[in-house]
Amino acid sequence: MAIQWQDYPADKTWDELICPSGRARKGVTGLKRMLGALDDDELKERKYAAELAIRSMGITFTVYSGEQSGTIDREWPFDIIPRLILKTEWDHITKGLIQRVKALNCFIDDIYHQQRILKDGLIPRAYIEKSNDFRPECMDISPTHDTWAHVCGSDLVRDDDGKLYVLEDNLRVPSGVSYMLENREVMKRVFPELFTTNVIHPVNDYPAELAKCLRSLNPNSTSAPQIAVLTPGIYNSAYFEHTYLANAMAAELVEGRDLEVGKDEYLYMRTIRGLVRVDVLYRRIDDTYLDPEVFNADSTLGVAGIMRAWRAGKVALANAPGCGVADDKVIYTYVPDIIQYYLNESPLLSNVPSYRCVEKQHRDFVLDNLDKLVVKPANESGGYGMLIGPKATRKERNQFAKQIRANPRNYMAQPMLNLSTAPTLIDTHAEPRHLDLRPFILSGASHYVSTGGLTRVAMRKGSIVVNSSQGGGSKDTWVIDT
Amino acid sequence: MSSRTLSTTASRTYWLGRYLERAGSITRLVSVNANLLMDLPTKLQLGWLPLVEILANQDTYQTLYVSPNSHEKSVTRFLLSDTRNPGSLISVLTYARENARTLRGTLPRAAYEHINDAHLYAQESIQEPLSRTRRSNALQHVVERLQHIDGFLSATMLHDASWQFLRLGNFIERADMTTRIIDLRSSNLLSAQSTLAPFSDIQWRSILNSLDAMQGYFISRQNPINQRDVLEFLLKNSELPRSLLRCFSTIRNCLRSLPRNTEPLKLINRMRQQLQRARVRNLENEKLHRYVGARQKQLSTLHQKITHTYFPDA
Numbered sequence: 034m035a036i037q038w039q040d041y042p043a044d045k046t047w048d049e050l051i052c053p054s055g056r057a058r059k060g061v062t063g064l065k066r067m068l069g070a071l072d073d074d075e076l077k078e079r080k081y082a083a084e085l086a087i088r089s090m091g092i093t094f095t096v097y098s099g100e101q102s103g104t105i106d107r108e109w110p111f112d113i114i115p116r117l118i119l120k121t122e123w124d125h126i127t128k129g130l131i132q133r134v135k136a137l138n139c140f141i142d143d144i145y146h147q148q149r150i151l152k153d154g155l156i157p158r159a160y161i162e163k164s165n166d167f168r169p170e171c172m173d174i175s176p177t178h179d180t181w182a183h184v185c186g187s188d189l190v191r192d193d194d195g196k197l198y199v200l201e202d203n204l205r206v207p208s209g210v211s212y213m214l215e216n217r218e219v220m221k222r223v224f225p226e227l228f229t230t231n232v233i234h235p236v237n238d239y240p241a242e243l244a245k246c247l248r249s250l251n252p253n254s255t256s257a258p259q260i261a262v263l264t265p266g267i268y269n270s271a272y273f274e275h276t277y278l279a280n281a282m283a284a285e286l287v288e289g290r291d292l293e294v295g296k297d298e299y300l301y302m303r304t305i306r307g308l309v310r311v312d313v314l315y316r317r318i319d320d321t322y323l324d325p326e327v328f329n330a331d332s333t334l335g336v337a338g339i340m341r342a343w344r345a346g347k348v349a350l351a352n353a354p355g356c357g358v359a360d361d362k363v364i365y366t367y368v369p370d371i372i373q374y375y376l377n378e379s380p381l382l383s384n385v386p387s388y389r390c391v392e393k394q395h396r397d398f399v400l401d402n403l404d405k406l407v408v409k410p411a412n413e414s415g416g417y418g419m420l421i422g423p424k425a426t427r428k429e430r431n432q433f434a435k436q437i438r439a440n441p442r443n444y445m446a447q448p449m450l451n452l453s454t455a456p457t458l459i460d461t462h463a464e465p466r467h468l469d470l471r472p473f474i475l476s477g478a479s480h481y482v483s484t485g486g487l488t489r490v491a492m493r494k495g496s497i498v499v500n501s502s503q504g505g506g507s508k509d510t511w512v513i514d515t
Numbered sequence: 516m517s518s519r520t521l522s523t524t525a526s527r528t529y530w531l532g533r534y535l536e537r538a539g540s541i542t543r544l545v546s547v548n549a550n551l552l553m554d555l556p557t558k559l560q561l562g563w564l565p566l567v568e569i570l571a572n573q574d575t576y577q578t579l580y581v582s583p584n585s586h587e588k589s590v591t592r593f594l595l596s597d598t599r600n601p602g603s604l605i606s607v608l609t610y611a612r613e614n615a616r617t618l619r620g621t622l623p624r625a626a627y628e629h630i631n632d633a634h635l636y637a638q639e640s641i642q643e644p645l646s647r648t649r650r651s652n653a654l655q656h657v658v659e660r661l662q663h664i665d666g667f668l669s670a671t672m673l674h675d676a677s678w679q680f681l682r683l684g685n686f687i688e689r690a691d692m693t694t695r696i697i698d699l700r701s702s703n704l705l706s707a708q709s710t711l712a713p714f715s716d717i718q719w720r721s722i723l724n725s726l727d728a729m730q731g732y733f734i735s736r737q738n739p740i741n742q743r744d745v746l747e748f749l750l751k752n753s754e755l756p757r758s759l760l761r762c763f764s765t766i767r768n769c770l771r772s773l774p775r776n777t778e779p780l781k782l783i784n785r786m787r788q789q790l791q792r793a794r795v796r797n798l799e800n801e802k803l804h805r806y807v808g809a810r811q812k813q814l815s816t817l818h819q820k821i822t823h824t825y826f827p828d829a
């Protein structure tokens with residue numbers, strides 16, 4: 034029966050491709066017509082072609098299975114119907130993201146130097162000092178360009194009324210960009226004809242831009258800095274991405290045991306030629322595993338002495354340790370103020386209205402309205418540890434209320450957004466599925482925003498959990514001219 | 516060539532090379548032995564135990580299989596599918612797969628899939644109970660898959676430093692296996708005076724077969740199979756892919772294109788020259804055993820020098 038667009042329910046939530054009236058949104062007409070013209074067999078064929086491409090390109094992600102081997106590699110779940118964004122809207126988003134990341138970098142730099150924002154009383158000092166991701170070890174360090182968060186992945190969502198919000202900023206070790214790049218490659222194999230009839234902006238300049246950004250951080254006087262990507266190893270869920278980016282940038286992929294800090298406090302990697310200096314390290318492991326001399330003494334993933342090397346200005350670390358202080362979900366609630374404070378500008382992109390459980394008035398409201406709110410822990414990622422009030426049982430809500438009362442600093446709450454949807458191929462027809470968007474913002478000598486980003490989609494009907502570790506899939510994201 | 520190959524990458528590719536080569540040797544030896552036994556009179560109790568001596572630890576075997584009913588069944592199981600034996604085909608393929616998994620940034624993307632596939636195939640098809648026909652078929656397929664991996668890597672991988680380490684692993688393992696096979700097979704060869712002398716040939720034939728050298732022998736020699744010519748051929752022929760000299764030459768070429776090669780290169784050059792000058796035709800019994808043993812010692816020293824130079828901590 035193929036895709037019957039007249040049966041597609043686009044009036045329930047904001048849909049990215051289809052208006053409530055059932056007509057295609059601007060720029061989507063061609064895609065809608067083309068998909069509608071495919072019969073069941075053709076749809077299955079395209080879907081199969083995508084699966085085949087994913088398998089033969091080896092696009093996998095690792096999930097923790099709890100079996101004896103601990104992890105399994107799964108093929109990347111992918112929906113063949115793309116998500117579209119108009120170039121005009123994207124230009125605005127790009128400006129807003131750069132503004133946001135600039136302000137966040139000012140904030141981090143301030144926190145590790147004068148702490149003006151605390152002295153001026155805009156943010157209570159205790160919020161910073163009790164943050165799990167504030168690192169006193171980073172005080173008074175001045176990274177190149179005063180920039181700390183070089184790679185940021187911000188999650189964007191659209192609510193019922195079509196308004197776009199920033200849901201969170203991932204400043205520690207954001208992942209997903211390789212899937213954005215691979216989704217496009219798969220799409221080109223599956224629907225080559227669409228790329229000749231539409232003006233779809235390419236995404237594949239990202240690795241070159243990342244390399245450029247990393248090179249601009251070079252602290253040493255060498256014209257061609259040695260860049261390395263530090264991975265925790267093959268059992269990490271993003272290992273595929275680590276190898277992908279290292280290859281695409283012609284950088285070395287290293288693990289902690291490949292590195293050592295010399296007596297001269299430079300960072301070296303052990304090669305068949307002996308020690309070779311590393312100038313810029315794109316590290317994909319958390320702060321606390323980075324240096325057993327300073328943080329977790331049991332860590333075998335990091336490099337002893339690397340914090341000394343960084344402090345001495347002999348190696349650049351991206352992202353800089355301590356960045357996570359701005360990734361805290363309670364600090365998130367202050368981002369509009371942070372933008373105003375450091376840049377003296379009004380935010381171009383909105384925050385989701387949020388409640389800080391640490392403040393009594395907010396907390397009382399949250400506890401009274403748990404059945405309407407989403408409550409998130411301050412420092413978790415991957416969608417773990419949160420309560421989706423409207424979907425939780427009374428028992429789960431009561432349990433969570435206890436946790437909030439016990440440790441209010443650790444929680445913030447937001448109204449449950451009815452995330453926008455896009456048509457997603459289920460069997461051989463299209464159904465709306467909720468989604469978000471993670472663009473990647475690079476900050477070095479200059480700024481760069483990926484073209485579009487990674488669209489993650491909750492494959493289960495009605496679900497708003499888009500994380501790949503919890504059954505989410507993804508779509509190619511097209512920024513198009515009209 | 517990249518000067519920046521990490522020591523751990525070099526070490527992993529080197530061991531991947533050794534494991535893949537060893538998997539091939541195990542498979543070939545088991546099939547050849549099965550063939551050999553069919554040609555020998557049963558009163559010649561050569562049986563299966565010599566394979567344990569070539570390929571694994573005899574103590575491990577005897578601890579695991581106390582007075583087995585049939586050495587054929589227990590030895591083949593021990594050598595092929597027994598995960599308790601670190602030298603079994605399945606164990607070696609598991610190590611190869613694990614190494615390949617960590618090398619996904621270095622090897623071509625599909626290499627891991629091919630190696631994984633060989634491992635899965637062996638796991639599924641070499642399971643007890645295993646009839647002789649099924650075993651023989653399965654082993655044939657394993658050999659083909661390994662050859663496929665070999666060819667795939669050669670045709671798709673950059674021939675850079677990592678490739679040289681893969682080949683070093685291949686050929687050091689191969690050289691070692693060639694000496695082991697010659698050593699063991701010759702030590703229990705039938706003496707020429709025995710009434711069973713006619714079967715002595717068959718044993719040399721099986722040596723040639725274990726080393727994929729039968730056809731090569733007949734192409735390059737006119738003589739019928741005899742001990743002296745076979746020995747000369749397996750040790751000193753410069754064209755036979757598994758001859759000791761050929762292995763040494765390949766190892767030398769690999770080392771030549773690597774940095775910091777002074778120490779290991781000096782040793783392999785000496786080993787190669789000694790072999791070229793050696794008169795091996797007339798070596799017999801104890802003398803042959805000693806000669807081959809000395810080559811194995813040299814190979815082990817070479818392995819240590821390579822490890823020490825390129826991946827001391829890996």
